[in-house]
Amino acid sequence: MKQYIINVPQLQSLSKRLSSFSVIVICWVMWGYLLYPIITAINWVRGDYDVINEMRWFGGYKSLLDLLQIYVGTLIIIGIGWLVWILLRKLRRQFTLNAAQKTLSDDEVSRFYHVEKEKIQHFRTQQKVTVFFDNDGKIVDLK
Numbered sequence: 001m002k003q004y005i006i007n008v009p010q011l012q013s014l015s016k017r018l019s020s021f022s023v024i025v026i027c028w029v030m031w032g033y034l035l036y037p038i039i040t041a042i043n044w045v046r047g048d049y050d051v052i053n054e055m056r057w058f059g060g061y062k063s064l065l066d067l068l069q070i071y072v073g074t075l076i077i078i079g080i081g082w083l084v085w086i087l088l089r090k091l092r093r094q095f096t097l098n099a100a101q102k103t104l105s106d107d108e109v110s111r112f113y114h115v116e117k118e119k120i121q122h123f124r125t126q127q128k129v130t131v132f133f134d135n136d137g138k139i140v141d142l143k
Contacts, residue, residue, distance in 0.1 A: 011137045034074070037067050113139050 009017070041064060043051040110117045123129045123142055132141040 008133060008137070010135065011133075034071060037064065037071060040064075115139055115142065 040051055040054070044064075104112075106117050106120050109115075110120055119142055130143045131139055132143070134140050
């Protein structure tokens, strides 16, 4: 199966850009939050006195074990959520929309995209087609 990717981020709306950026930031913060106890434990084993004092202040290795239990539980919950998401996506793909089953004629496609019918028929037989868009996302040229 070929994946066709149209990489035109300027056509995304501002809300889509902000939401994807906020998801990226949240994921990086969660990643750092989950790595912090591991880094602290490594520094504690290495003999870093600042970390040793911090560990004593927070209850020593027993509190570290409690935190590790919380982290493992968090990772399990994230993993279960991820598996549920995958299963839901797989179930969702099984159902096709009525609009996906509809076939369009060349006239309808040429009217919608403002491309001549002869070009559509010609490029249908080609193995590789390059589509050029303007800043508004409309087709400018086909090669």
